[in-house]
Amino acid sequence: MSPREELFPGLRSKYYFNYGGQGVMSESTLGAIIDAYRFVQSEGPFSTSMVGWIRDQLNDTRAKLANRFGGKAFLYALTQNVTEACNIALWGLNWKPGDEIMISDAEHQGVRDAVHNLAQRFELTVAEIALSKLDGKALEAEMAQKLNKDGRTRIFVFSHVLWNSGKVVDLPTIVEFCRNNNVFTLVDGAQSAGVLPLDVEASAVDFYAFTGHKWLCGPEGTGALYICEDLIDQIRPTYMGWRHHLQGAVKGAEKFEIATSSYPLLAGFREALTVPERLAGDSERYEKIIALAKQLKNRLEDNQFKVVPGAGQSGLLSFYVPDYAAEDNLDPGKITNLDNLVKTLEERKIYLRSIPEPRCLRVSLHYLSEQSDIDYLLSELQTLCKSQELTL
Ligand SMILES: Cc1ncc(COP(=O)(O)O)c(C=O)c1O
Structure with missing residues (x-):
């Protein structure tokens, strides 16, 4: 072998x-999940000692994400997948009818649906950017042309790596343009996290959405949303739940984590985030x-x-x-x-x-x-x- x-x-x-669909898990990742599930059965599953263990799982995972992808741990919300992460960011803005969302022409169906659903609910307009074809000055010109003339464009939703072609988009140009025009950036990192060297803080994006089960080779049912520090207090949770009480005064991105989830999977997610570092x-x-x-x-x-x-x-x-x-x-x-x-x-x-x-x-x-x-x-x-x- x-x-x-x-x-x-x-x-x-x-x-x-098929890593772009789902990655393979290492023996050690599988082991970490199984060990965590066994621990839960031995110490709980519902017991006072589990409360501290759950808190540790959540905090350790956020810390591991920050260590691997930059930014501070409290800026990471743990999600089940990238689509949920994008939805948290999209629904967290304070929308007003007539606002605009920009979206690239090569987004995944699920994220496209999330944007169009939001547009319907809040009477927003959607402008499509030909990101699959454009970079640099041409891309800037396209974004400038599609920008809402009354300054109502709120966010640009795009993937870092396009899922159908593998193109790496011109992130610095997009981020600079959006920052100069008061447009937030929401990056779908489904096909980039685990592929490219990535520092979300240095990239100056507003939101970066991850999934654990593709290139990161973690378990399905894991993912995260990074939110830049300037925005963390402005973005509001759409769903509320008892986890806010478990976690005490909720500070940072954990306000988006609402109720029971598969905590043992987080042990696998952390192990998956660690494996590559041991190899290269x-x-x-x-x-x-x-x-x-x-x-x-x-x-x-x-x-x-x-x-x-x-x-x-x-x-x-x-x-x-x-x-x-x-x-x-x-x-x-x-x-x-x-x-x-x-x-x-x-x-x-x-x-x-x-x-x-x-x-x-x-x-x-x-x-x-x-x-x-x-x-x-x-x-x-x-x-x-x-x-x-x-x-x-
Ligand atoms: C670019 C992109 N976004 C979103 C998704 C959906 O991923 P998830 O199931 O983690 O939400 C995929 C999955 O293939 C994808 O390629």
């Missing part, structure tokens, strides 16, 4: 390219991801696969399967469309996904990925795309 297979049971006997530094891990992504991009292009622009900047890479390959010339009788191709690859132990827009395949390359994963992926594509002369 290879060292990474020993550490990550989910990587045994498969070629995994932040920049080293990112460099490995980029090197693998660039290599795969080049080798796909050498073999007439069209790669979606953005590939090679992050862990995500999307590519089109030529029409003739997608429909007619793949194993006759077996593969009739892209989703069947995904299924067929899965039967061959390759886990990747199709995406709807653009209609293509998406591969995630993690610091846990290896050259051998890419070699095997390309060789299986070669076998399946029989009509192509692939020289891999």
Whole structure:
């Protein structure tokens, strides 16, 4: 068994390219969760001693997030996922009819729905920014043009890494523009946290939303929202609950944590946040991801696969399967469309996904990925795309 297979049971006997959907948990992360659940059964589950233990779980997790991603611990609210984190920020503003939300043209469906729902509830307008295509001066011009003329634009919602192309957006330009125009920034970090070196405080964003179960390889049901210190008292909770009393006078982002949640998962989340540090530094891990992504991009292009622009900047890479390959010339009788191709690859132990827009395949390359994963992926594509002369 290879060292990474020993550490990550989910990587045994498969070629995994779905970190952008969900990461694999390490043996030690699984162990931390199981140990925490056992501890709860032994000391409680409902007992006076558990109250202090729960408080420690919450505070230790916030401290670990601050240690890994910057800012102060009390600025992190613990959530179940990135969508909840975005909703907390969006609903926490004091909206007035006629206010505007800017959103990028490449946001995940769930976050888009959250924005449009809010717009409907509070009679807001929504302006779309062509972030998938623009950077630098062109992006600034687009934002300036879409800004509400009466100064009513309140927030710009966008991803740090675009989920469908892997493009890393021009964060400094966006943040500077928004700060100069009194527009808050809400960053969806679903595809960036755990990929890029990240210091949320230094980036000067207002909100940064995380999810634990993707690139961070934590358990599903974990996530966080960072809120910049200047804003922490202005943003109000939409839901209230008894946790406010458990935690005493609620200060900081914990005001968004309301009631019972899976505290033992936090032990797993913390362990997952610690594992990468034991393997390599932040920049080293990112460099490995980029090197693998660039290599795969080049080798796909050498073999007439069209790669979606953005590939090679992050862990995500999307590519089109030529029409003739997608429909007619793949194993006759077996593969009739892209989703069947995904299924067929899965039967061959390759886990990747199709995406709807653009209609293509998406591969995630993690610091846990290896050259051998890419070699095997390309060789299986070669076998399946029989009509192509692939020289891999
Ligand atoms: C950019 C982006 N935002 C949000 C989500 C939803 O993530 P979660 O289930 O953690 O809310 C995803 C998941 O794929 C995503 O890629």
